[in-house]
Amino acid sequence: MKVMAVVAAGVVLAAVAVGYTVHAADRPAPETAPGAIAPGLHVRTADGTVSGTSLSCHRFYAAGDAAVCLAAKPGFPPKTTATVLGRDLTTRHEVEFGGTPNRARVSPSGRMVSWTVFVSGDSYTASGFSTRTGILDTRTGYLVKNMESIQLYLDGRRHHAPDVNFWGVTFAADDNRFYATVATGGRTYLVEGDMAAWTARTLRANAECPSLSPDGTRIAFKKRVLPGADDPWRLHVLDLATLRETPLAETRSVDDQAAWLDDRTLAYALPGPDVWKVPADGSGAPELLAADASSPSMAP
Template identity: 70%
Template sequence: MSGRARALVLAVAVVVLAGFAVAYAAAAGRRDDGPGGAVDLALGGRLLFVRDGRVASATPGAPAGPVTVSGLTCQRFYAAAGTGVCVVVRPGPVPSTYAVVVDRWGQEVRRVQSAGIPNRARVSASGRMVSWTVFVTGDSYNTGGFSTWTGILDTRTGYAVPNMENIQLYIDGKRYRSADVNYWGVTFAADDNRFYATVSTRGRTYLVEGDYGRWEARALRENAECPSLSPDGTRLVFKKRVAPESSPRPWRLHALDLATMRETPLAEPDSVDDQAAWLDDRTVMYGKGGDVWAVPADGGGAPRLLLRDAASPALATAPAGAGHTGAAASMSAR
């Protein structure tokens, strides 16, 4: 190719790329109030979520309303009381996965290295306790080809557990040990000590209730995954397998009353593979089909669209004025 031809190709490429840039900027301008700007994670009443890999905020229930997009990039995200956790894979010769804890303005305050594909994230209501889950490959005991690593970080003490698989587990009241134990989908109670999660072992999944200070967990029931505790602490929403994985609808969202242990299927008929979050004490929200939806937690009503092109929903809450409580027990057992 001659020098003139190369110059012509380069000029055309520059024009084409410039056109893409202008088109993208115009689209972003129509879609967002402030792309790359600051999103206040503690601005109560705002819905936080991930769009196109960046953390954003909007008014709940306004699918076509204005959206503010930050410069914080995450594959999975959650926030409460001005503390956020951003689970992200950083590119490089060997890609690295991190759980990055951020303040209310999205500024990094701590990171914990992990490995694998970001999958779940949670922050306790006070902002003190943080958890994340990643899918990993290569564990020889796992015949399915992948397993999970779930970490927990106490932001007050700075103590981090990169993988909680060594927690003392009890099934049917007996101490349980197996090489294939995997945990995922942690959700915290208001005392920052009690939590719920999923454990899988030998082809079965269990809902477990954990005690962070004593570093132990006990199975409550089978077939309940990715729990999410209601703000009032009385109910859990989880996904339950209702059909084989090969079926078009293998999962169904259910609510569990912790006082009676009675479960209720929710009105969302589609299969939802997500850890739901609570919009309020009566409503849960979740990612489905690239959007965020909501449905009543009592089994009635019908699903409604909250936001388009969104995932990892969380309702922003302001930090409480009082100090943190709970989780004061010694960690020496670990």
């Protein structure tokens, strides 16, 4: 298979991980699901397929002209394949790497794709868990194999530590700015990143799995409100202009990267699994959106 070269594109990475391959879309196409990704809500159903398609994914997300499907591969150690698809469900890229699928996002244009996998442990509360987060520029083929090489600034100072972990990327409309979670020193932080400069700076502590609103003004995130508890997180929304946060009406613990249905409403999965929705301004009450489902994504 043809291996795509990593394009420098003016971005210098300090280190890269091994074990990843990117396959170009001009190779013989694998079997693809029939139909296309229609506008509207898509979820992972009880049988593991994405609603409206026959794609089999553990995590799915669609935006712009692209979608990403994370699928676990059988065997040990665990491996994952990230398949980047067009809206017509033709395969554009494939990336294979170690780990268990956890998070997936596509930028509003469809150009930038990100994924997170667990490489040890099976939950955020697992002892010694570790993540690997990658980013692919589908236009150039530029692949960040592991975000841990980024220049991280913690409270304005350059930060180096062996325990740094990133997860849960969400992209802005310019395909350059992004937000993510970083964990280091026993704390989690919301970071704002710059792809071209390959830097990230912390914005606030105690924020995980960010999701940028369609209008680019707010971030939904899960906040740890009960340290040490089995169900510790509550959904909040952060106003980026004022850094004022609003707790949402969902009081159950949400261990998910919420998805915006529009500028007013968020969707998320709860154990069951079921997909629920709640207003993003703290009003109202949670409503069941899709039973026996997870991994919500609103395709435009």
